[in-house]
Amino acid sequence: MSGPVVRLAGVEKSFGAARILRDITLEFAPGEVHALIGENGAGKSSLGKIVGGYYGADRGTVDILGVRLERPTPRHALQLGVAMIHQELQLVPQLSVAQNVFLGLETNVAGLLRGSENQRFTELDRRCGFGLDPRRTLGDLSIAERQKVEIMRAIARDARVIIMDEPTSSLTADEAERLHKVIAWLRDEGRTIIYVTHFLDHVLAVCDRVTVMRDGCIVRTGPIAKETKRSLVEAMLGESAEVAYPALPPAPDPTLPPRLSVRNASTEAGIADVSIDIRPGEIVGLVGLVGSGRSEVARAIFGADPLTSGTVALDDKAIVNLSPKRAVRAGIAFIPEDRRKQGLVLTQRTRPNMSLPHLAAISRFGLLDIAEERRRTRAMIAHFGIVPAASDGEVAYYSGGNQQKVLLSKWAYGTPQVVLLDEPSRGVDIGARRRIHDFIVELAQSGVAVLLISSELEEVLNLSHRSYLMSRGAIVGEIASASASVDQVLFRLFNVETQQPGEAAASPAYPE
Secondary structure: OOOOEEEEEEEEEOOEEEEEEEEEEEEOOOOEEEEEOOOOOOOHHHHHHHHHOOOOOEEEEEOOOOOOOOOOOHHHHHOEEEEEEEEEEEOOOOOOOOHHHOOOOOOEOOOOOOOEEEEEEEHHHHOOOOOOOOEEEEHHHHHHHHHHHHHHHHOOOOOOEEEEEOOOOOOOOHHHHHHHHHHHHHHHHEEEEEEEEOOOOHHHHOOEEEEEEOOOOEEEEEEHHOHHHHHHHHHHOOOOOOOOOOOOOOOOOOOOOOOOOEEEOOOOOOOOOOEEOOOOOOOOEEEEEOOOOHHHHHHHHHHHEEEEEEEEEEEOEEEEOHHHHHHHHHHHEEEEHHHHHHHOOOOEEHHHHHHHHHHHHHHHOOOEEEHHHHHHHHHHHHHHHHOOOOOEHHHHOOOOOHHHHHHHHHHHHOOOEEEEEEEOOOOOOHHHHHHHHHHHHHHOOOOOOEEEOOOHHHHHHOOOOEEEEEEOOOOEEEEEEHHHHHHHHHHHHHEEEEEEOOOOOOOOOOOO
C-alpha cells in the first residue's frame, strides 16, 4: 500500500493519575524499520502496546492498514496484521518449536488435530532461513533462538507490522547482529518493524526512521541518516549529551581486612573452588563471557544456590547454614539479573516492594509502622527519581528503568554491608543508567562492599577498583580495572576459553 500501515491521531493514555501518552500523532510507513526511543518512562513501550492492542487509548484513534482498531485487544490487532514481540517472550517452554509457532493455528478435521505442524514449519523455515529444529522443546533454546520462534509466529500469522520491544536486551553482540540481519530481511519483504529500544548504536545501525519521545510526548520524528548518537541522547534528555562515569572513591587500603570473604566456594550450579575478597568501600567487578558462572557466584554468596563446599564470611565471621534469609540478616543485598521474576513482587505496589526485607526494622510489637514505611518509601522515590512518584504505584506497569530503581530502593531502604549487583543497568535508558551508576558509587562511599557483574565490560572497568576474571565456573585471574582496556580483557578471556585442559595460558598482553 502507498499510505501508512499504521496511523495514530491524538492518542492519549493514563494509568490512574499518571499520564503516560500525550497527544500522540504518528505514522509508520510500509517496509521500514522505525525506532521508538526515549528514557524509561517516556512512553515508547506503552505506545507499542497501544498499536499492538494490549492497551486501549483513552482518547484518539489508531488505524491499521486503513482499518480502525475499534476493539483494543491483541487478537483484534493481529487480525488487522499487527504482532508484538515482548521483551519478556510470550512462549510456552514445555511445547516444541513447531507447536509454539502454530499455537492457535493448528489444522484439524472434525475438531481433531492433524499434527501437520512439522511439515508447515519446514515450509515456513525455508522462507525464514533460521534452521531451527521443529521438534526441539522451546525451553532448551537460547534467548536468541526463542526470538526467532517469536518472529516465525508473527510471519505464520501474516503480520504486516511487527513490534519488537527491547529485542536485544538479553542478547550478546553477535546474536544482536544476527537479529538485525533478520530485521533487514523482514523489511525487504515489505513488513514494517516498530523497534522499541534503548540501544542507540542498534538504532543507528538498523533503522530507517526514528521517533524520539520524552515525558509521554513526541519530541521529533525523522530519517536516521540525519541523526548521531549525541543528537539522539540530547533529544531524549533535553540536555547536553555528556556521557561519563562518576568518579570512584579512593581504593581502600589493601591491608584492610575484607568485609566479604568467599573461600573455595562450589555449587551444583557450576562454580568450582571460587575465592574472592571485597573490602569495605571497594567495588569489585566479576568479568567473564556468557556462561562463565558470574551470576552463579552472586547466587552462591546470597545463598540462593546452596554451597556444596566452601564458606562465605562477613568481617571474618562465616555465615552458618547460608540461605537468602540468613544472608539478608547478615547484611547482604542482592539485585538479581531478572528484576521481574526474581527481584520484585509485581502483584504488590511500590511501598511493600521496598519494605519487604525490612519489616522487622519498621515494626513495633509485631505491628507494621505504616507511617514510617511511607516516610522511607517517599524518601527512596525522591532519592532515585522514580516515576510515577507514588508510594502506592503499581510496579507491574512501571517502565523497566523505574522498576529497576524500585529494586535498588528495596536494598537502599536498609543499611546493607555487602551489595551484589547482577546486570544492574540492563534494559534501562541512559538517564536511569546514570542514576544507577551514581548509586553504585554512593554505596562504596558509605563503606559498603560492592560486587558488580555486567556483560558490558566498559561498565565494569569504569565502575570498579579491581576485577576478577571468570571462565568455566572458576576464577582465572585478577586485574586492576583502571589499567585494563576492553580489548585486553576480551583477549585474555577468549584465550582462557579456547585453551585445552592442561595447556598453559598465553601471557597477558598487559600488566596486571
